[in-house]
Amino acid sequence: MEGSTSHDFKANATRELANADLRAALSGSDRTFVAGRARVVANLPEFDALRDAAKAIKDHTLANLDHYLEVWERRAREAGGHVHWAKDTAEARAIVLALCKRAGARAVNKGKSMIAEECGINEMLEANGIRPVETDLGEYIIQIRHETPSHIIAPAIHLTKAQVEKSFRETHTGLDPARDLTEPRALLTEAREILRKKYFEAEVGITGANFLVAETGSSIIVTNEGNGDLSQLLPRIHIVLASLEKVVPTLEDASTILRVLARSATGQEFSTYTTLSTGPRRADDLDGPEEYHVVVLDNGRAAMLGGEFHEMLRCIRCGACMNHCPVYQAVGGHAYGWVYPGPMGAVLTPALIGIEHAAPLPNASTFCGRCEQVCPMRIPLPGMMRKWREREFDKGLTPRPARQGLKLWAAFATRPRLYRFVTGLAMGALARLAGRKGRLRRLPLAGGWTRYREFPAPEGRTFQAMWAEKRGRP
Amino acid sequence: MSGPRVGLFVTCLVDLFRPTVGFAAVKLLEEAGCTAEVPQAQTCCGQPAWNTGDRKTTQAVAKGVIAAFEGYDYVVAPSGSCAGMLRVHYPELFVADESWKARAEALAAKSWELVGFLVDVLKLERVAADYAGIVTYHDSCSGLRELGVKAQPRALLAGIGGLHLRELADAEVCCGFGGTFCVKYPDISDRMVSNKTKSIVDTGADTLLAGDMGCLMNMAGKLQREGAAVRVRHVAEVLAGMADRPAIGEARDGGEGA
Ligand code: SF4
Numbered sequence: 001m002e003g004s005t006s007h008d009f010k011a012n013a014t015r016e017l018a019n020a021d022l023r024a025a026l027s028g029s030d031r032t033f034v035a036g037r038a039r040v041v042a043n044l045p046e047f048d049a050l051r052d053a054a055k056a057i058k059d060h061t062l063a064n065l066d067h068y069l070e071v072w073e074r075r076a077r078e079a080g081g082h083v084h085w086a087k088d089t090a091e092a093r094a095i096v097l098a099l100c101k102r103a104g105a106r107a108v109n110k111g112k113s114m115i116a117e118e119c120g121i122n123e124m125l126e127a128n129g130i131r132p133v134e135t136d137l138g139e140y141i142i143q144i145r146h147e148t149p150s151h152i153i154a155p156a157i158h159l160t161k162a163q164v165e166k167s168f169r170e171t172h173t174g175l176d177p178a179r180d181l182t183e184p185r186a187l188l189t190e191a192r193e194i195l196r197k198k199y200f201e202a203e204v205g206i207t208g209a210n211f212l213v214a215e216t217g218s219s220i221i222v223t224n225e226g227n228g229d230l231s232q233l234l235p236r237i238h239i240v241l242a243s244l245e246k247v248v249p250t251l252e253d254a255s256t257i258l259r260v261l262a263r264s265a266t267g268q269e270f271s272t273y274t275t276l277s278t279g280p281r282r283a284d285d286l287d288g289p290e291e292y293h294v295v296v297l298d299n300g301r302a303a304m305l306g307g308e309f310h311e312m313l314r315c316i317r318c319g320a321c322m323n324h325c326p327v328y329q330a331v332g333g334h335a336y337g338w339v340y341p342g343p344m345g346a347v348l349t350p351a352l353i354g355i356e357h358a359a360p361l362p363n364a365s366t367f368c369g370r371c372e373q374v375c376p377m378r379i380p381l382p383g384m385m386r387k388w389r390e391r392e393f394d395k396g397l398t399p400r401p402a403r404q405g406l407k408l409w410a411a412f413a414t415r416p417r418l419y420r421f422v423t424g425l426a427m428g429a430l431a432r433l434a435g436r437k438g439r440l441r442r443l444p445l446a447g448g449w450t451r452y453r454e455f456p457a458p459e460g461r462t463f464q465a466m467w468a469e470k471r472g473r474p
Numbered sequence: 475m476s477g478p479r480v481g482l483f484v485t486c487l488v489d490l491f492r493p494t495v496g497f498a499a500v501k502l503l504e505e506a507g508c509t510a511e512v513p514q515a516q517t518c519c520g521q522p523a524w525n526t527g528d529r530k531t532t533q534a535v536a537k538g539v540i541a542a543f544e545g546y547d548y549v550v551a552p553s554g555s556c557a558g559m560l561r562v563h564y565p566e567l568f569v570a571d572e573s574w575k576a577r578a579e580a581l582a583a584k585s586w587e588l589v590g591f592l593v594d595v596l597k598l599e600r601v602a603a604d605y606a607g608i609v610t611y612h613d614s615c616s617g618l619r620e621l622g623v624k625a626q627p628r629a630l631l632a633g634i635g636g637l638h639l640r641e642l643a644d645a646e647v648c649c650g651f652g653g654t655f656c657v658k659y660p661d662i663s664d665r666m667v668s669n670k671t672k673s674i675v676d677t678g679a680d681t682l683l684a685g686d687m688g689c690l691m692n693m694a695g696k697l698q699r700e701g702a703a704v705r706v707r708h709v710a711e712v713l714a715g716m717a718d719r720p721a722i723g724e725a726r727d728g729g730e731g732a
Contacts, residue, residue: 366652
């Protein structure tokens, strides 16, 4: 799969584990998110009931997806908007490019959008001589560093403040080199001043969408910086990039889900800005774009409907699963090798780019279950990772050593008498090998274990052997 | 003896590496009034196959377990992970096969993790044991999240003379064992267990307890590699008053230490 290194997860992870900056950057951040979520959840006794309500809304919508998309499209058009359906990312890029060209765009303001990442909109724009201007602070930081987001709501979370400061000094060369950038606030202010000027240069504004509302034909985005508003209000043309599972029936439904979204994502009760867009500027509006377009991307999602990974379509991209994932917290988002990291990425990425391109992702989990525990939409993430492992196994993609080891193990595990005999001998031998030390520093075939840990030796005889002696056979 | 007839699902790691835990489980069950039996036709719950995506092999192993244990009033395992496999995953295993599905569901309904069983089913409030030391407790993931084992071990530990429990920061975060995960992704597993051992050492406790041998061997192996003087035991050993044997991975009598 072009642009993806998900198949190389293991090597990516080893590289990222050695990255001291990443470790420093993630060490504080996970606690902020985890503690923040825990606090607001504790303050809202009906949080779990709200999760159930949010899940029910999405379940109902997905069961009637064609209906709600049709209603939404009709209302969006009635409000003067344009709707474009994109089967895959190539179609989405072509639609966006055509709109930009028609507008004579040299610069495009961009709000944060994972669909834009999925489609590679920035690369496409740059290849066509159009300058994408990221207006979200995190996106702006990674743009000037030529990086991809490492988290779906906090794209620059893999960076320390010192790294950001360094990048700002290298990029914003016209400013006083002696200026004080030690406070995070100073970085934000500096980015704002630079970006403000650029906002007015763009002919097109591109944003994502957290929801498409069927009842009104609107799109909704939530941000904490208010940057989305500026990126979509100032340019002449506003393009919304959405995927088809973003639709909900009513505004009431959207607000129910918004209540669990902000709490799960950042530990806020509500995001700072919730922006609704319904069609272009009307005659008596003070501002707004002249044209309002929505590109609705499928890219493999419709094929997930009704299948084993159907429930993944409930995802509202809150990021709670990765904030609580010990594997994500160890390796960071880039190790996952494609747009969507963490547990949600481990389920979604194979569905969108193919299990053969992403087989390690659903395997890189201890099934600790913390993601499912916090997912506001109650998506059974570990269960679906296991389903991917089943597909992988059935397709013969499981690595040979694992398959052979399993076969050998199964030969014993299904023959209790043989098992007792062989394990009895083996444990005795291991215990003797360890001698009185009670543990082993090295053990053949267990290098993955003993590289980092001692191997605790068995006590000696097996329980079953001793039990048979003590109590006789039951 | 009266009381319920309990089939002890020993679990492969206890059977092979730490028989003491099996005897501790029998002692606890018998002292609480149960008849404990150990069917010989048991090996493993099947997780290695299940977590590798090999449903057919898992079914073969599970059928053996179901057949060996369905005659008991309860099935009890000194492991949240294996008990979770029986209780939560066995019914998921047989989607198309109604008769095995029904048998799996019947078994699931009476399968318990040891400490959860003692407290929630047998209503045990106290055990007759002493343990002099400062103890910290790691909540193993499956027991915690699949079976809700959290308060039960703490309730029984609170009644043990001489024992002081000091809670671990991030007690609910995975230790990085994850069955085959720790050998498939050794580098990631190492980071996770290193975070864990740091929290353990930070408590100042002299003993680490948990309810799952896999996690315990992982944390013990790491603590010992780091040279930390923390003893690691299965919670059942302490509850049964059988903590006089060398701890997990510890030198035997007369052997040199680290
Ligand atoms: S899977 Fe759940 S927790 Fe993860 S991003 Fe989606 S909604 Fe949030």
